[in-house]
Amino acid sequence: xxxxxxxxxxxxxxxxxxxxxxxxxxxxxxxxxxxxxxxxxxxxxxxxxxxxxxxxxxxxxxxxxxxxxxxxxxxxxxxxxxxxxxxxxxxxxxxxxxxxxxxxxxxxxxxxxxxxxxxxxxxxxxxxxxxxxxxxxxxxxxxxxxxxxxxxxxxxxxxxxxxxxxxxxxxxxxxxxxxxxxxxxxxxxxxxxxxxxxxxxxxxxxxxxxxxxxxxxxxxxxxxxxxxxxxxxxxxxxxxxxxxxxxxxxxxxxxxxxxxxxxxxxxxxxxxxxxxxxxxxxxxxxxxxxxxxxxxxxxxxxxxxxxxxxxxxxxxxxxxxxxxxxxxxxxxxxxxxxxxxxxxxxxxxxxxxxxxxxxxxxxxxxxxxxxxxxxxxxxxxxxxxxxxxxxxxxxxxxxxxxxxxxxxxxxxxxxxxxxxxxxxxxxxxxxxxxxxxxxxxxxxxxxxxxxxxxxxxxxxxxxxxxxxxxxxxxxxxxxxxxxxxxxxxxxxxxxxxxxxxxxxxxxxxxxxxxxxxxxxxxxxxxxxxxxxxxxxxxxxxxx
Numbered sequence: 001x002x003x004x005x006x007x008x009x010x011x012x013x014x015x016x017x018x019x020x021x022x023x024x025x026x027x028x029x030x031x032x033x034x035x036x037x038x039x040x041x042x043x044x045x046x047x048x049x050x051x052x053x054x055x056x057x058x059x060x061x062x063x064x065x066x067x068x069x070x071x072x073x074x075x076x077x078x079x080x081x082x083x084x085x086x087x088x089x090x091x092x093x094x095x096x097x098x099x100x101x102x103x104x105x106x107x108x109x110x111x112x113x114x115x116x117x118x119x120x121x122x123x124x125x126x127x128x129x130x131x132x133x134x135x136x137x138x139x140x141x142x143x144x145x146x147x148x149x150x151x152x153x154x155x156x157x158x159x160x161x162x163x164x165x166x167x168x169x170x171x172x173x174x175x176x177x178x179x180x181x182x183x184x185x186x187x188x189x190x191x192x193x194x195x196x197x198x199x200x201x202x203x204x205x206x207x208x209x210x211x212x213x214x215x216x217x218x219x220x221x222x223x224x225x226x227x228x229x230x231x232x233x234x235x236x237x238x239x240x241x242x243x244x245x246x247x248x249x250x251x252x253x254x255x256x257x258x259x260x261x262x263x264x265x266x267x268x269x270x271x272x273x274x275x276x277x278x279x280x281x282x283x284x285x286x287x288x289x290x291x292x293x294x295x296x297x298x299x300x301x302x303x304x305x306x307x308x309x310x311x312x313x314x315x316x317x318x319x320x321x322x323x324x325x326x327x328x329x330x331x332x333x334x335x336x337x338x339x340x341x342x343x344x345x346x347x348x349x350x351x352x353x354x355x356x357x358x359x360x361x362x363x364x365x366x367x368x369x370x371x372x373x374x375x376x377x378x379x380x381x382x383x384x385x386x387x388x389x390x391x392x393x394x395x396x397x398x399x400x401x402x403x404x405x406x407x408x409x410x411x412x413x414x415x416x417x418x419x420x421x422x423x424x425x426x427x428x429x430x431x432x433x434x435x436x437x438x439x440x441x442x443x444x445x446x447x448x449x450x451x452x453x454x455x456x457x458x459x460x461x462x463x464x465x466x467x468x469x470x471x472x473x474x475x476x477x478x479x480x481x482x483x484x485x486x487x488x489x490x491x492x493x494x495x496x497x498x499x500x501x502x503x504x505x506x507x508x509x510x511x512x513x514x515x516x517x518x519x520x521x522x523x524x525x526x527x528x529x530x531x532x533x534x535x536x537x538x539x540x541x542x543x
Contacts, residue, residue, distance in 0.1 A: 021416050022084040023091070024130040025055050025123045031091055032058055032119060039098045042110060048253035052223075053141030055123035057250045059257060060094055063114035064107070071437045071533055072114035072263045075430065076254075079227045079271030079329050079343075081125020082136040084413045085422070086270030089346050090119045092423030093430055106431075112535070113434045116261060121226045121250055129409060133159055135166035136408035139240050140248060142223030158207040160391055161403045167386045168405035169204045171396050176201040183363050184370045186385060186405075206403055209395050224248050227271055231255075232335045233326035241327050258337065262481045262532035265438060265467065266340040267333035268430065272412075273343040275330060277319030279307035292335060296472040298508075302340060305466070306433065310344070313432060314425040318351040338474030339533075340467065347414050347422050349375050372411050384410040436466030438509070438534035440483070442527065445539060450518065454496065455543045458516040461485060461529045463507040469534040470506040483507060483531040485515055493521035493543070507534075519543060 023031060036045045042064060047056040061067050077090025094117050100106045120126060128137035135157050157166040170178070170188060176199040181187035191199035224247060225240040234245040246252050258264065280303055286294025295303060310316075322343075324331050333341025349368070352375040354360035363370060376384050388404035414422065441462050448456040461483070463469055474480050483504040487495055497518030507513060519525065522543050530536030 022088060022129065022413070022419075025120070025127055028087065028091060028120060028123075029056060029058070031095070032060055035060070035094060035098055039101060042101050043094070043098055048257060049249045051124050051140055051248075051250050053124035053127070055127070057121065057123070057253050058119050060117040060119060061114065062094060062097060062110065062117060064110045067114040068261075068263060069532075069536075070112055070114045070263060071265050071439075071535055072116055072261060073430065073434060073437075074116045074118070074258065074261070074264050074267045076118045076121060076267065076269040076329055078118075078120030078122045078126060079269050080225065081122035081128065081138045081140075082409055082412055083271055083345065084126065084129060084409065085346050085419065087120040087126065088419050089270045089423055089426050090117055092419070093117070093427045094119075096423065096427040097431070109431060109434060112439075113437060114263065115430070116257075116264065118254060121254065125225070133157070133164055133166065134408045138225040138227075139223045140226070140250070142242075142248060144223040144239075157205065160206055160208070160393070161386075161389060163386060165386070165407055166206045167403060167407060169202075169206055169393070170388065170402050170404075171202040171204070171393075172200060172400040173202045175199075176203075178203045181367055181370050182365055183361070184367075184373060186373065186388070187367060187370045188405075189365060189367050208393075226250060227273075227329060228325070228327040230327050230329060230332040230336075232328075232331040233324075235326045238326075245327065259479070264337075264339055265470075265533035266342065266433065267329070267337065268433070269329040269333070269341075269343045270346050271329065271343055272320075272345055273324050273328055273330040274319055274322045274345055275303055276307055276310040276342050276344040277316055278322050279303040280322060292473060295334065298468065298472045299334070299340070302467060302471070303342070306340070306342060306436075309432060309436075310342075310429055313429040316348075318348070320345070320348055334471065334473065338471060338477040338480050340471050344426075345412070346426055347418075349411060352378060368411070369406055372406070376410075379415075381415055383407070438463050438465035438467045438469040438507075440464075440469070440507075440530045440534045440537050442529055442537045442539045445541065447541060447543070453520055453522070455519050456497075456516065457487075457519055457527070457541055457543075458514065459527065459539070460512045460514050461504075461507065462512040463509060463534060465534065466509050468506050468508045468511075469531055472506075475505040481532050483529065483534070485513075485529045486527070487517055487519070488526040488528065489519070489521070490525060491521065491523060493519060493523065493525055496520050 032045050036043050044061045046059055048059050049057050075090055077087040079086055124140040125137045178188040178199050178201040179191045181189050188203055191197040224242045228241040229248050229251045231245040235241045280295050282297045282300035283294035287296050330341055330343040349372045352371050354362050384407050386404040388402040390402050393401040441464050442459055444460045446458045485502045487500050495517055524542050526538050526540055528538040
């Protein structure tokens with residue numbers, strides 16, 4: 001007790017109190033500005049734009065020296081507004097990395113690698129968590145007409161039981177698709193009509209059909225979702241996607257920066273998509289389409305290698321399957337940006353075994369909600385489920401209607417006390433990922449004096465990294481900078497054999513390319529090789 005009291009007094013005296021919950025937009029800005037103030041030589045911060053809700057879209061750049069000249073990893077948090085952990089992972093990574101920036105290993109890392117951290121791409125939506133009404137919002141503050149009826153935001157959520165959160169309605173109905181879970185009466189599961197099973201309930205989000213169109217809560221606050229608004233496979237006109245790709249200020253601001261950041265070789269985003277625990281397999285048919293729809297085979301192998309690294313570092317298992325729906329960051333990062341692209345939720349509810357001391361039995365029907373409630377109970381976590389309570393509902397007169405169910409945000413985000421170890425593991429992963437980055441070097445230099453004042457110069461350009469200098473899909477892009485090998489002559493020197501400037505699409509991991517020139521003249525010249533994604537290396541040659 002004395003130790004706890006002393007800790008509290010020290011924290012109070014220093015003006016610092018440990019966070020008890022996820023940070024809102026103002027607190028995130030404070031944390032980011034504190035990093036720049038504490039590490040001015042290593043971190044810089046700028047606002048790329050403000051959302052329609054007036055929130056900053058921050059970019060934190062971490063690295064030593066000229067950061068734009070070093071291979072870079074883009075780290076993107078807040079991909080989905082209801083995924084609070086994604087922002088915590090991005091900011092927490094920056095905090096832990098900079099805290100260790102005085103150590104030799106991190107100094108070396110930041111001397112050769114740049115991190116571009118986008119802490120929160122969905123600040124409008126995320127603020128809903130901190131409001132008087134929690135509802136798992138994913139859309140920003142752009143006003144939209146989701147149901148295309150000429151009106152905007154006319155059918156929002158309604159807090160029918162006044163508990164400050166939007167859960168669900170279950171309505172007894174002979175046409176219902178849902179039935180009670182056989183092992184947990186709190187949970188509804190779909191009845192399997194193919195097996196002759198009948199449902200008893202309809203399941204809707206908590207609310208009223210305000211515009212009397214037969215739909216519930218289909219057009220409320222929360223406009224465009226960032227993770228539906230990007231350019232690859234954009235679902236135009238779908239709710240939350242926007243009328244066209246990159247319609248939103250925050251989307252365009254990130255893309256404008258990224259397309260000028262030629263040094264980025266990998267994108268790591270934190271959201272519901274997951275190709276880190278479950279790598280995307282090579283699909284020859286999809287990869288061979290005119291508009292490529294699957295990872296090329298060498299890139300699929302890289303995905304598998306990075307997935308193995310991720311699983312080893314984080315120790316995660318029982319991961320959810322990847323399910324990209326279009327307009328998402330993961331797909332854009334590979335198919336349109338042409339870089340290695342990875343994504344993970346960072347945390348999910350582990351598959352829970354029954355606690356025999358409490359006489360729990362294995363589920364006869366597997367269900368993610370039932371599994372979560374069992375896990376929460378075993379962890380001593382409360383206040384994540386609203387017990388079903390009967391109400392009078394104006395849209396269902398004479399029917400039994402109950403409000404309740406799993407609380408918003410609960411299943412996507414661990415209790416805050418569990419966040420720190422998750423952040424530590426993902427910080428370690430992002431550091432180890434950089435150890436595999438492509439790295440150009442020039443080796444095996446040879447000079448051979450020929451007749452008539454000529455010299456033959458030969459060397460090998462190698463990639464010492466575990467990644468290719470470019471993804472195989474990126475090698476096809478005219479927009480991505482290629483490897484440039486250039487002979488810089490001076491005075492009366494002249495390249496009479498070989499090209500003075502040569503471009504390569506890429507060099508595989510641990511691969512090499514050989515070059516040879518015949519040069520007329522004497523003195524010294526410089527040969528330079530490199531590209532933004534793998535760095536540059538120059539070597540001086542005496543003729």
